[in-house]
Amino acid sequence: MSMNTPLKTVPQSKHSEVHSTASFARSLAKRIGPGVFTLAVGLVLAVTLIQAQGYQPLPTILAGLDYAIGDAPSIARTLAWGLPLFVATMGVALAYRSGMFNIGAEGQIYAGAMAAALTGAYIGPMFTGLHLFLCLAVSALTGGAVAAGLGWLRAVWNVDEVLSTLLSNYIIMLFCAYLATAPLRDPARQSGTTKAVHETAMFSELIPQTQLTSALFVVIVLCAATWWLSERSVTGYRWRMTGESSAFAAAVGINVRRSRIGSMTVSGALCGIAGALLVTASQGRFWTEIGTGIGWDAVLLAMIARARPLSAVVWVLVYSVMRSAARGIEQVSTVPSELSLILISGIIIAATARAGLFSRVAELKKILIRSEGK
Amino acid sequence: MPSSGVQDTQPVLELRGITKIFGPVVANKDVDFDLKAGEIHALVGENGAGKTTLMRILYGMYQPDGGTIVMDGRPVGFKKPMDAINHGIGMVHQHFMLVPGFTVAENVTLGAEPRRNGFFDHAAANDSLVEPMKRLGISLDPETVTGTLNVATQQKLEIIKVLYRGAKIIILDEPTAVLTPQETEELFVLLKTLANDGSSVIFISHKLREVFAVADRITVLRNGQTIQTFNAAQTDAASVVAAMTGRTDVNLGRVERTEPTDGTVLEVKGLETGKHGADAALKSISFSVRPGEVLGIAGVEGNGQSTLAETLIGIQPLDAGFIRLRDVELGGLNVAERRSKGLSYVAEDRHLEGIPLNGTVLEGISAGLIRRDSSPVGLGLAFPRTVRHWSTHMIKKYSIKTSGPGAKCSTLSGGNQQKIVMARELEDKPDCIILAQPTRGVDLGAIEFLYNQVAEATAAGCAVVLISADMDEILRLSDRVLVMYGGSIVAEQQTDATSREELGMYMVGAQTMKVGK
Ligand SMILES: Nc1ncnc2c1ncn2[C@@H]1O[C@H](COP(=O)(O)OP(=O)(O)OP(=O)(O)O)[C@@H](O)[C@H]1O
Ligand SMILES: [Mg+2]
Secondary structure, rough: OOOOHHHHOOOOOOOOOOOOHHHHHHHHHHHHHHHHHHHHHHHHHHHHHHHHOOOHHHHHHHHHHHHHHHHHHHHHHHHHHHHHHHHHHHHHHHHHOOOOOOOOOHHHHHHHHHHEEEEEHHHHOOOOOHHHHHHHHHHHHHHHHHHHHHHOOOHOOOOHHHHHHHHOOOOOOHHHHHHHHOOOOOHHHHHHHEEOOOHHHOOOOEEOOOOEOOHHHHHHHHHHHHHHHHHHHHHHHHHHHHHHHHHHHHHHHOHHHHHHHHHHHHHHEEEEEEEEHHHHHHHOOOOOOOOHHHHHHHHHHHHHHHOOOHHHHHHHHHHHHHHHHHHHHHOOOOOOHHHHHHHHHHHHHHHHEEEEEEOHHHHHHHHHHHHHOO | OOOOOOOOOOEEEEEEEEEEEEEOOEEEEEEEEEEEEEEEEEEEEEOOOHHHHHHHHHOOOOOOOEEEEEEEOEEEEOOOOEEEEEEEEEEEEOOOOOOOOHHHHHHHHOOOOOOOOEEHHHHHHHHHHHHHHHHHHHHHOOOOEEEHHHHHEEEEEEEEHHHHOOOOEEEEHHHHHHHHOHHHHHHHHHHHHHOOOOOEEEOOOOHHHHHHHHOOOOEEEEOOOOEOOOOOOOHHHHHHHHHHHOOOOOOOOOOOOOOOOOOOEEEEEEOOOOOOOOOOOOEOOOEOOOOOOEEEEEEEOOHHHHHHHHHOOOOOOOOOOEEEEEEEEEEOOHHHHHHHOEEEEEEEOOHHHHHOOOOOHHHHHOOOHHOOOOOOOOOEEEOOHHHHHHHHHHHHHOOOOOOOOOOOOOOOOOHHHHHHHHHHHHHOOOOOOEOOOOOOOOOOHHHHHHHHHHHHHHHHHOOEEEEEOOHHHHHHHEEEEEEEEOOEEEEEHHHOOOOOOHHHHHHHOOOOOOOOO
16 A cells, blocks of 8 residues: 555656646556556565465565554665665666666676775765765766766767676676775775775764664755756756657757767766765675675666656665565565565566567566576 | 549448547547448548548557448447458558568568468468469569568568458558659559459548549548548549648649849768768769759659768768858768758658657757757756747647647657658758758648748748659759759759659659759
8 A cells, every 4th residue: 555655646757738637637547557557566476475485465565564664763774775776776767868778787886885985994084074975976986987988888889888788797896896805805804895984984874773874865866966967957858869769869969979978977977876875874884795786676677667767766665665575574474585576577577568668679688687697 | 544443332441430539639520431342542631630540540550439430331340450450451551560681471471471380381471472462563572681672662562461461451651752753653553453453442642643643532631520522533633622721722833932142051062972871872962052042952762862961961971072051161060060050950751860759849849949058068957938938839830730849749640740840940040951851741731831931941041952752842942953863963953944754864864964063
């Protein structure tokens, strides 16, 4: 039930004049319809899986939801986990809009996390605001530079960005792992982590014991800014038209190369910041497994949201609740928390089948690649 | 002369009171239409009159909101195109639905493949083409890869495909829009053969010359309603035009224009390019256009006209030569820079280059205004109130039939999509505009309006390069004509000193004259 409510507000760019209440209701139904459908598919899947493990579906799901959003601290915990994912999903969606399939989000997140961890540990301590700003800025630059390079390869040399971004993940993650296990390893720890960052490079907690930090405000600002950039601004128009039809864009005088490289750069910068948040709003240092696959989650969520920033926000919310609920379910039953992953995959297949959203077979391939990448 | 295979019998097909509503738009309102065995029945009407919608209902692509389809006296209902195909109805869409990498035989049999032991049966597929090809009097190698065929042949392939599936009723939605005059003639011969065989053809076109050349009867739609069905032999163009537009003063002849003045706006010299795609490479192209002059460029498609247009606007690079717009050298500039120097461009492929098909009307029509935003980061609002108002105004001024600026471009009828492109480019108030096939798929009333807009622009000194495969267009609008053949200019004539026939000779390369200074 509570899962349905956010969807009521799935807002998409609506310029069209609404002529009558009837047609308004119809268009509303059209907009909400797919979301409800995919969620229903998810629910059926969840029920089946829980039943298969020999538990009563409804009480189990309710217990899970209670764990995820039962009271204020639970909500804060759920939200805290989702913060980097919001930023990364916005980033990936932005690139999609200009027709660039940035599935290198995971790698850009790692690059950003490493950059933030180093800036936080080796520079300072200094005034908190400044130190945090520095961490995020360096991460954004790092992630942005990586993605810009990949965008440039596509725009100028026509190197398929699907392949190049995919491969970049492994290169970057391995390189970061090398840094964290050899030259930059924290000698006080056994495993592959870097030195802890200074206190001044950490966001402060908003609600104690929940990990929800003031990074929340940064995330809100970034989401709003991305929405404006993508859906309202002149630059966003150019990027969207490039994604819509690059031939049209070229003919009306939009610089297609610049759009592609630009959107990839900002996309990478956002992913980099998502990585920085993993360090500065949670872990306090870089370690080799810091990303836990949120880059891949971002790729999929941006796809379900059809790259629309506002529905991306809604879907990240839904997904965060699902993840958290799955963890809750794991605690009261033997249903593994991978449930949420199975669900999200099911939802994606449902969404894809439903609207025939992605005509390119390549996109389906990417789903497969993703499950292997896990 | 129209074919005369028509029997005065019961119609094979009747559409009774068909109604179709899309949101606020009533696309078909109580439409009646009937078709007899062996007749070619033309369906005409202005852009957005509801022709395509009606045919899609007949073909099972849309469900009607009211009315019935009656075949051989019995009411039928088509939930999907397969149902219509099973009732012997076939449709050739304006955008072909062929798989370029498949062979002719594979494409024709696609969806109804002959099988042997569960596998695609090549021999049977090849054989099954023989009969429809014989009926049409054409021959194609079944093993040819479809993508290598030209547009006209691909269209014939679509017709073969429709016949292969046993169609007795064949719908062609604006089939001639992509054909040269010669190819159009060939198509007509083919359609008449079919009609004489007892099949029925529904033919949609905006060109009355074609309608009268081929149709037995003509049904006119206006605003989604049937206005009248004419016997082609007993009526004339003027009555049909009056029924289509509700006006009697539509100008179908030469457009009234002011004389060009002295000087040079656009000067092109020694233009050479490489070969891009299917079109010919340019060989030493030189011409100039005066203020207020319309320079027509005629030619059979594929002889370099598309390359010329794209080279002028800067989508394709040039290897040699120069392009000067009022003494500014354009050669090294990109599209945006050329446009800001005063060049404007109506692309020939509107779905690909003209409009963002899945974008909104607003996004398509205001591209010119947004291009002028020169702020380095471009974080300002793309569509401030002024731009929105402007676009609403343009929709009115160009009578673009749409529910509003927020409507998706793909929901507009073809002609109305073209008006978006023309509005955007003409309202840029350019010094020089390149028009490539500017009125393809546009109805005759709207053509008159667009020509008048062009005339107004030339009166203000705009130079026009008019690239068109439509001879009437060249003769009605241009002052001077160049003919392109094989990437070169083979003839130059004053429009009032030449004729359709003479230009035709140059177009097929049967004749050349010394051109250029
Ligand atoms: N899928 C759709 N959704 C909304 N409106 C539509 C849709 N298809 C057609 N229309 C509207 O219905 C009307 C009739 O369109 P239709 O395509 O049938 O016109 P047409 O006579 O074929 O015009 P043209 O000569 O330009 O091809 C138009 O106003 C068009 O905008
Ligand atoms: Mg049509």
